[in-house]
Amino acid sequence: MNKQILFIEDEQALQKTLGGVIEKEGIKIISALNGENGIKLAQKKQPDLILLDLILPRKDGFEVLKNLKSNEETDQIPVIVLTNLEAMEDIQKALRLGATTYLVKANYEIKEVIKKIKTAFKE
Amino acid sequence: MKEKENKFLDGINIFKECYRYNIKLWQCPQFLFLIMGLLIVITAVVSYLIGTKYLVDPRIVALIVLIITSFLFVLAFIIVHSFEKLAQANRIKAEFVGIVSHQLRSPLSNLKWVTTLLLDESISKEEKTEYINLVKENTERMMNLISDLLIVSKIQENQIIFDKKEISLEKITEEAISSLSSLAKASNVEINLEVKNNLPKIKTDPDRIKAAIDNLLSNAVKYSNGGGEINIKISKKHNKIKLKIIDNGIGIPEEDQEHIFKKFFRCKNAFKYQTQGTGLGLFIARAIIEKAGGKLNFKSRKEKGSIFWFTLPIKK
Numbered sequence: 001m002n003k004q005i006l007f008i009e010d011e012q013a014l015q016k017t018l019g020g021v022i023e024k025e026g027i028k029i030i031s032a033l034n035g036e037n038g039i040k041l042a043q044k045k046q047p048d049l050i051l052l053d054l055i056l057p058r059k060d061g062f063e064v065l066k067n068l069k070s071n072e073e074t075d076q077i078p079v080i081v082l083t084n085l086e087a088m089e090d091i092q093k094a095l096r097l098g099a100t101t102y103l104v105k106a107n108y109e110i111k112e113v114i115k116k117i118k119t120a121f122k123e
Numbered sequence: 124m125k126e127k128e129n130k131f132l133d134g135i136n137i138f139k140e141c142y143r144y145n146i147k148l149w150q151c152p153q154f155l156f157l158i159m160g161l162l163i164v165i166t167a168v169v170s171y172l173i174g175t176k177y178l179v180d181p182r183i184v185a186l187i188v189l190i191i192t193s194f195l196f197v198l199a200f201i202i203v204h205s206f207e208k209l210a211q212a213n214r215i216k217a218e219f220v221g222i223v224s225h226q227l228r229s230p231l232s233n234l235k236w237v238t239t240l241l242l243d244e245s246i247s248k249e250e251k252t253e254y255i256n257l258v259k260e261n262t263e264r265m266m267n268l269i270s271d272l273l274i275v276s277k278i279q280e281n282q283i284i285f286d287k288k289e290i291s292l293e294k295i296t297e298e299a300i301s302s303l304s305s306l307a308k309a310s311n312v313e314i315n316l317e318v319k320n321n322l323p324k325i326k327t328d329p330d331r332i333k334a335a336i337d338n339l340l341s342n343a344v345k346y347s348n349g350g351g352e353i354n355i356k357i358s359k360k361h362n363k364i365k366l367k368i369i370d371n372g373i374g375i376p377e378e379d380q381e382h383i384f385k386k387f388f389r390c391k392n393a394f395k396y397q398t399q400g401t402g403l404g405l406f407i408a409r410a411i412i413e414k415a416g417g418k419l420n421f422k423s424r425k426e427k428g429s430i431f432w433f434t435l436p437i438k439k
Contacts, residue, residue: 014233
């Protein structure tokens with residue numbers, strides 16, 4: 001597949017589990033454990049897709065999204081928000097800021113997340 | 124049928140309702156409404172009786188009605204105020220449920236995914252070990268949250284039990300430092316302990332005091348801003364023993380300082396460094412120290428660091 005995903009998530013457990021499963025699918029994972037680093041890596045590595053958590057240290061997910069979408073180098077990269085926040089205002093805010101898809105972690109199985117990622121690649 | 128009857132009786136049991144919301148009887152809207160209703164009925168009857176008897180002087184009737192109306196007015200004001208209290212109690216409860224469920228949700232969704240992966244027979248032995256460790260980590264995270272919540276509920280009901288023993292504060296502090304050593308190492312923080320000679324022993328609950336020191340010290344490590352030094356000093360001052368924790372971390376913004384001992388409160392800058400955290404640590408630490416007869420306080424400057432200290436009485 002030769003694709004690469006930037007996974008911006010501060011939970012080590014998710015980096016290991018979801019990150020590991022994505023890699024098994026033949027997709028390269030670039031990990032960022034905080035928002036600031038996520039923005040830097042997005043500019044530097046130009047991934048095909050970004051998986052973004054919203055509650056993050058050093059710039060939260062909304063700030064990251066705003067930053068990515070206002071920068072010419074990164075505004076075309078699709079962003080899937082993967083979070084546990086499910087208030088309607090958070091969902092609307094993320095979509096308004098340019099997120100492609102919004103997924104609530106607790107509502108999805110790991111396989112379903114992989115499916116969503118693959119669908120995002122096809123689009 | 125009987126169940127229905129019980130439910131109905133429960134519904135009109137004002138005392139029970141007020142108790143449930145932790146509101147005093149004289150502040151309870153249902154009770155006050157009952158009093159107001161009774162007063163209105165009595166006023167109507169009394170006005171009628173006096174009116175028929177003293178018809179020659181209607182001023183007396185007017186005066187009585189005026190006095191009772193003023194009283195009802197004050198009562199109505201109290202009722203409105205009580206509703207506010209009730210609404211506030213509900214708001215706090217809703218906030219509490221919201222925060223706790225969110226704090227539990229992250230480790231729970233981690234567990235859900237990890238266990239799915241563990242069920243996959245094709246995973247390697249190393250992966251299996253790694254996933255089991257993640258199960259352990261996330262379970263511990265939930266256990267810690269639940270035990271913090273249990274302590275908070277005991278504090279609120281004033282049921283926190285102190286199992287007093289003769290203890291050395293130095294020894295407890297050393298234990299707290301040792302239990303945080305791996306976190307300190309990972310955060311690039313050096314912890315130093317300075318103890319003045321001949322410190323007397325104190326009589327208090329060692330586990331509770333250690334929990335308070337753990338909370339203070341882990342904050343100092345977690346918010347150390349990428350490394351630095353933490354100095355702990357224990358000394359004797361008059362008939363008290365004093366423990367001071369000095370860090371050069373991110374500090375507490377001035378506008379947040381008055382709130383830091385409130386339950387679930389987290390400083391704005393704290394969120395930037397640690398997304399995990401319940402905002403219960405300082406609330407618990409202060410309650411423990413106060414229960415032990417001491418005082419906990421702090422001084423802090425944003426981006427410069429904080430000093431937290433507490434005193435405990437020396438009883439001979």
